[in-house]
Each structure stands twice: as C-alpha cells, then as structure tokens.
Amino acid sequence: MSVSDPVSRRIKRRSRGDVQTLVLALLAGSVAVAVLTPLLWVLNSARSVPLDRFFDILFRRTTLDIFLNTVVLVVAVTALSVLIGVPLAVLTAQTDLPFRRLFTVLAALPLVVPSYIGAFAFVSAFGPRGELADALAPLGVEQIPSIYGLVGSVIVLTLFTYPYVFLTTRASLLSIDGRTVEAARTLNHTRLGAFRRVTLPQLKPGIAAGALLVALYTLSDFGTPAIMQFDVFTRIIYVRTTARQVDFASIFSILLVVLTVVILLAESRIERGGETSAYVNRGTDRPGVVRLGRWRWVATLFPLAVASLALALPPAILFTWLGRSTPELAGAAVDFRWEFTWNSVTASALAAGASVLAALPLAYLSARGDGRLSSLPERASYVGYAVPGVVVGFGLLSVALNATPFLYGSLAVLVFAYVVRFLPQAVGTTRSSILQVDPQLLEAARTLGKPPLVAFRKVVLPLVMPGIVAGAALVFLTSMKELAATLLLRPFGFETLVTYIWQVQEAAAYGQAAVPALVLIGISALSMLVILGRERYDVKE
Structure with missing residues (x-):
C-alpha cells in the first residue's frame, strides 16, 4: 500500500x-x-398600502400605545417566567425537596392548559361577577380589584408559559458535570457561590432558550389579551383582519416581525455570552443534592402555590360550568x-x-x-x-x-x-x-x-x-x-x-x-x- x-x-x-x-x-x-x-402575504399587503396611508397608521398615538402595551406585556411575562421557572428547576433537580418527582410533573403541567382557557377561568373566578365576588358579597365587599387589562394578562400568560423556562433550565441542570461544582467547593466556595460562579453560567443557554419561547409565545398570543380586554398587536390584528382592514393588519404584523427580530438578537447576545463558560458534558456524575435542612418542607409552599393557581383553578371552574x-x-x-x-x-x-x-x-x-x-x-x-x-x-x-x-x-x-x-x-x-x-x-x-x-x-x-x-x-x-x-x-x-x-x-x-x-x-x-x-x-x- x-x-x-x-x-x-x-x-x-x-x-x-x-x-x-x-x-x-x-x-x-x-x-x-x-x-x-x-x-x-404580509409584505405584499403592506406594499399595496399607499405611502401616506402607511405613515398615517404607523405614527398614530394608538399605534404607539399598542406598541408599548405589547413590549411591556412581553417583558413582564418573560421576567416573571424566569423568576418562577429557574427556582422550580433548581428545587426539583438539585435539592432534597419532598415529593420531588411529583413537583416536577406539577411544575411542567401548566403547559398543557391553553392560555385562553386559563383566561376564561380567571375571569370567571376573579372577574367583577366571578366566583370570588359572589363569595365576598355577603361579607359586605361590593367591589374587588379588576382582573382585566395588563395585570390579568401578565398573570395568566406567566402561569401557563413559565414551564418553557422550567423545562429547558432543568434539562441543563441534569446535564451539568458534577466535577466542576465539586472543584469549586474544594476552593472554599459556598453552595451559593459555586452556583453563581459555576452552575449559573452553564445554565444561561437553557434559560435563554426557555425565555425566548416565552417571549415569542406572549408576542403571538391573541386569545388571552382579547379575553382580558388588553390592546396589544395580536388582538388588534385579529380585530382588523376580521373587519377586512388589511392595511392595519399588515402594518401591525410587520411591527410584530420587527419585535421578533429584536427578541432574537437579544437572546443571541445572551447565548453568546454564555458560550465561553459552557461545558460539554462527557457523561460524568451530576452534582450532589443540596440539603435544605429545616427549610425542606417550607420550600414546598412555592411549587404548591404555583400548581394551585395554574392547575387546580381552571379544572375547578370547568367543573362548575358542567353544572350550569x-x-x-x-x-x-x-x-x-x-x-x-x-x-x-x-x-x-x-x-x-x-x-x-x-x-x-x-x-x-x-x-x-x-x-x-x-x-x-x-x-x-x-x-x-x-x-x-x-x-x-x-x-x-x-x-x-x-x-x-x-x-x-x-x-x-x-x-x-x-x-x-x-x-x-x-x-x-x-x-x-x-x-x-x-x-x-x-x-x-x-x-x-x-x-x-x-x-x-x-x-x-x-x-x-x-x-x-x-x-x-x-x-x-x-x-x-x-x-x-x-x-x-x-x-x-x-x-x-x-x-x-x-x-x-x-x-x-x-x-x-x-x-x-x-x-x-x-x-x-x-x-x-x-x-x-x-x-x-x-x-x-
């Protein structure tokens, strides 16, 4: 040879x-x-709109208000989803939380509830004529805070989209090489310090992936804002489209695409920032369990509260509908x-x-x-x-x-x-x-x-x-x-x-x-x- x-x-x-x-x-x-x-279709429809009409719609005060409503809703839902999803992922993947497997399932299950069904349930429970108002009326409470608008939209969308962050973050936690965490501990880092210096940088891609899905879902959902009577681009596009006002629908759709590009660029910067500290798992052991000590049972209150709002309330309302x-x-x-x-x-x-x-x-x-x-x-x-x-x-x-x-x-x-x-x-x-x-x-x-x-x-x-x-x-x-x-x-x-x-x-x-x-x-x-x-x-x- x-x-x-x-x-x-x-x-x-x-x-x-x-x-x-x-x-x-x-x-x-x-x-x-x-x-x-x-x-x-969107680009072709927008191209057919006269230029003066295009700028008239684009620079209206109502367009600016809708734009700001959309941005605030996306930012609020994404931030709250991270604040809920990441702690739940850590609790179920790296601690001795009681009933860890059960809480893992419960934390992921809100993803199966359509957000518009959740919105109907919350309106039925906490609306002006809802179950809570009826229960408080004999006690002399004539009015409760309104669930409609931004607050209701943020609550509902967060409860039914945070599992995106939970699942991607938990998957990253389960893939972390335990030797890097233990090495940090040998250098006299506390558990919290090792998490901040070693674990968190490796979680950035997973958190960013979940946050991206939450942001894009919030940006594209029209059912929940429509039910909550909150004007965002998706609700207005739906209304304008059904009214055959193609010019409004096409221009607002283009603005949605622009917001999407901005979100993708932001997620890309976060992901690139975590690549230098990312580590490829080669099949080594995972980190040991973090012992919660006396806080072990107290920690269960957090996943229980989330599960009650996201999983117990909607079916309960649906069953009350059966009897009506x-x-x-x-x-x-x-x-x-x-x-x-x-x-x-x-x-x-x-x-x-x-x-x-x-x-x-x-x-x-x-x-x-x-x-x-x-x-x-x-x-x-x-x-x-x-x-x-x-x-x-x-x-x-x-x-x-x-x-x-x-x-x-x-x-x-x-x-x-x-x-x-x-x-x-x-x-x-x-x-x-x-x-x-x-x-x-x-x-x-x-x-x-x-x-x-x-x-x-x-x-x-x-x-x-x-x-x-x-x-x-x-x-x-x-x-x-x-x-x-x-x-x-x-x-x-x-x-x-x-x-x-x-x-x-x-x-x-x-x-x-x-x-x-x-x-x-x-x-x-x-x-x-x-x-x-x-x-x-x-x-x-």
Missing part, C-alpha cells in the same frame, strides 16, 4: 463531508424559506362528538412528526456549523413562531388559492401552518441536545471510515433522541391548542376540540365548552407525561 493511499482516503472523506455539509445547508435553507412563506344550564347554540350547531378529539390528535401528531424532520437540519447546522451564517436558517424559523396564527392562516389561504389550489381546504395546509408556528420548539430542544454531545465522538466515528450521515445516525442521533422527543411533544401540545390558524385552515367539515370550544364560547354556552376543554387538557397532560417519563431520576439521595 502506497503512502498516498491514506492521504487519498482522507481527501475523499473530506470531499464527501463538504458535499454533505452543502446539502445540509441547502436543506436547512429550504426549510427556512418554506416557513417564511406566510410572510409574503346554558342556552342552545344559535343555528342548532352540532353537539360535541368524540370525532373532534380524533381530528385534533391526528393533525397535531402529523405536525409533530413533520416539525421534527424539519428541525434536524436546522438544529444541527446551527450547533455544529462554522460562522454566523450557519445559524441564519435556524433564526429565520423563529419568525413564524411570533407571527399570529391568524396572519399565518390568511397567508397560507392566499398561497393555497393563488399558487396551489389543489391543496386548498386540505389537511396538509393546516399541518403546514402548525409547522410554521411551532417549529422553533423542536429546533430549540434538538439544538440544546446536540450542543451537549461531545463533537469528538462524531470525529472518532468518521476516523473509522464512517460517512458523516452514518456517523450521525449511529452516534449522535441516539444521544439527542430525548431532545427530539421533547420537541415533538411540545409541538404536539401547542398544535392541539392552536386556535386562529385552525379556525381558518381546517378542511371542510373538519371540526376539532379548539374550534368547537371557540364556537360555544362565542355563544356563551359555557356548559357545552366544559367537556371538550377538559378532554383537551387531559390529552395534553398525557403527552407532557411522556416527556417527563423519559427523564432518569438518578439524583443522589
């Missing part, structure tokens, strides 16, 4: 790797372009059928599978690519998450009618809308898992002659599978709860849980909304248990 043979093989392997990297980049770029398709007599629906609408449940599950499962396939090239290219351009397709995919579902729905309706009429009214368009909206959830969890895998493992497989794709399938894929499953479950959860896009894009005669709930809610037939709402929460809870069931509770006791 000549000396040139090994060199020739290395050159061939490098050539194959370059070609496959190019194919990966093209595939990721194609996915990013596809999910940005609905924005073409409600008027018949206008137009003799169909009664609830279990077929609606199957339709919801089918569409959401298809969206979860499609999102995972689309997320793999985006996440891998972003985590392992060279240069800032490698993360561009991943960043572009987050834009669709912030665009309101009603805008995505109208955008895809326009595409289906004008470019692909054979897909109009099909399930494929609805599934694609879910992928556009929730792909970042699969990308975020998959990318976090890929970053935790030592790159040397893949290089070792390639030195043994394995092509990059084979090495990825045999070495990397099994290690990142928990992140992939978590991402698929998150997409399934949020697809089950998506309202606006489902209303606009569902096939003819294709009724789902959320569309039926919205119909009966609009008719104020709360009793008829209780059963499908409880079913929706129950199915979503089962999918969340799948995520939590994959965790290994190997914390040292």
Whole structure:
C-alpha cells in the first residue's frame, strides 16, 4: 500500500463531508424559506398600502400605545417566567425537596392548559361577577380589584408559559458535570457561590432558550389579551383582519416581525455570552443534592402555590360550568362528538412528526456549523413562531388559492401552518441536545471510515433522541391548542376540540365548552407525561 493511499482516503472523506455539509445547508435553507412563506402575504399587503396611508397608521398615538402595551406585556411575562421557572428547576433537580418527582410533573403541567382557557377561568373566578365576588358579597365587599387589562394578562400568560423556562433550565441542570461544582467547593466556595460562579453560567443557554419561547409565545398570543380586554398587536390584528382592514393588519404584523427580530438578537447576545463558560458534558456524575435542612418542607409552599393557581383553578371552574344550564347554540350547531378529539390528535401528531424532520437540519447546522451564517436558517424559523396564527392562516389561504389550489381546504395546509408556528420548539430542544454531545465522538466515528450521515445516525442521533422527543411533544401540545390558524385552515367539515370550544364560547354556552376543554387538557397532560417519563431520576439521595 502506497503512502498516498491514506492521504487519498482522507481527501475523499473530506470531499464527501463538504458535499454533505452543502446539502445540509441547502436543506436547512429550504426549510427556512418554506416557513417564511406566510410572510409574503404580509409584505405584499403592506406594499399595496399607499405611502401616506402607511405613515398615517404607523405614527398614530394608538399605534404607539399598542406598541408599548405589547413590549411591556412581553417583558413582564418573560421576567416573571424566569423568576418562577429557574427556582422550580433548581428545587426539583438539585435539592432534597419532598415529593420531588411529583413537583416536577406539577411544575411542567401548566403547559398543557391553553392560555385562553386559563383566561376564561380567571375571569370567571376573579372577574367583577366571578366566583370570588359572589363569595365576598355577603361579607359586605361590593367591589374587588379588576382582573382585566395588563395585570390579568401578565398573570395568566406567566402561569401557563413559565414551564418553557422550567423545562429547558432543568434539562441543563441534569446535564451539568458534577466535577466542576465539586472543584469549586474544594476552593472554599459556598453552595451559593459555586452556583453563581459555576452552575449559573452553564445554565444561561437553557434559560435563554426557555425565555425566548416565552417571549415569542406572549408576542403571538391573541386569545388571552382579547379575553382580558388588553390592546396589544395580536388582538388588534385579529380585530382588523376580521373587519377586512388589511392595511392595519399588515402594518401591525410587520411591527410584530420587527419585535421578533429584536427578541432574537437579544437572546443571541445572551447565548453568546454564555458560550465561553459552557461545558460539554462527557457523561460524568451530576452534582450532589443540596440539603435544605429545616427549610425542606417550607420550600414546598412555592411549587404548591404555583400548581394551585395554574392547575387546580381552571379544572375547578370547568367543573362548575358542567353544572350550569346554558342556552342552545344559535343555528342548532352540532353537539360535541368524540370525532373532534380524533381530528385534533391526528393533525397535531402529523405536525409533530413533520416539525421534527424539519428541525434536524436546522438544529444541527446551527450547533455544529462554522460562522454566523450557519445559524441564519435556524433564526429565520423563529419568525413564524411570533407571527399570529391568524396572519399565518390568511397567508397560507392566499398561497393555497393563488399558487396551489389543489391543496386548498386540505389537511396538509393546516399541518403546514402548525409547522410554521411551532417549529422553533423542536429546533430549540434538538439544538440544546446536540450542543451537549461531545463533537469528538462524531470525529472518532468518521476516523473509522464512517460517512458523516452514518456517523450521525449511529452516534449522535441516539444521544439527542430525548431532545427530539421533547420537541415533538411540545409541538404536539401547542398544535392541539392552536386556535386562529385552525379556525381558518381546517378542511371542510373538519371540526376539532379548539374550534368547537371557540364556537360555544362565542355563544356563551359555557356548559357545552366544559367537556371538550377538559378532554383537551387531559390529552395534553398525557403527552407532557411522556416527556417527563423519559427523564432518569438518578439524583443522589
């Protein structure tokens, strides 16, 4: 064998790797372009608005007020979600908190409750004519503080979105190498000092990923602000769109995209700031348990209080709705059928599978690519998450009618809308898992002659599978709860849980909304248990 043979093989392997990297980049770029398709409707609509009309709408005082309301809501919900999610993650992952496994499940389960159902529950409980007001009336209390507006919106959205921060932070905690923490302790650092100097820098990417999802969810939600009567961009876009005021809807949608870009840039700076101190876990032991001592049982009050507001209150209100007599629906609408449940599950499962396939090239290219351009397709995919579902729905309706009429009214368009909206959830969890895998493992497989794709399938894929499953479950959860896009894009005669709930809610037939709402929460809870069931509770006791 000549000396040139090994060199020739290395050159061939490098050539194959370059070609496959190019194919990966093209595939990721194609996915990013596809999910940005609905924005073409927004840009085209805005372009058709006369310039004087555009600036008249843009610089109105009401536009400024809506802009400030939106920013304040996003900042407040994100900050409170971090203040709730991070302590809960630390308590359940690194302390001897009693019933740690139970509180882990309870802390994650609020994610299964649609925020608009939570908003209805809070209004029913704490509104001017709610359960609390009725209970206090015999005591001489004639008026209670209003739940409507900014305060109610922040409370509801925080309670049902903080699990994003909790799950991503807890995943990072479970991946930390315990040797670094113990090394800090040997240098006479206290537990708090070791956490601040060693653990917290490694948690920044996980916290930032969860905070990003919270911020983008808050930015795109219209159900909760609508119920709480708080004017933000999403509520106004929905109102203007249903009133066929396309100029207002398109301009406000562009402003939402601008806010999305700002949030993505802020998250990117935080993540880059944590990269220098990030450490790849190589399978070593996790840190020991922090003993809470006499505060052990007192610490349970925090997760109990959060669980009571987020998990106990909504079902309790729903069960009270079951006992109320409600008027018949206008137009003799169909009664609830279990077929609606199957339709919801089918569409959401298809969206979860499609999102995972689309997320793999985006996440891998972003985590392992060279240069800032490698993360561009991943960043572009987050834009669709912030665009309101009603805008995505109208955008895809326009595409289906004008470019692909054979897909109009099909399930494929609805599934694609879910992928556009929730792909970042699969990308975020998959990318976090890929970053935790030592790159040397893949290089070792390639030195043994394995092509990059084979090495990825045999070495990397099994290690990142928990992140992939978590991402698929998150997409399934949020697809089950998506309202606006489902209303606009569902096939003819294709009724789902959320569309039926919205119909009966609009008719104020709360009793008829209780059963499908409880079913929706129950199915979503089962999918969340799948995520939590994959965790290994190997914390040292």
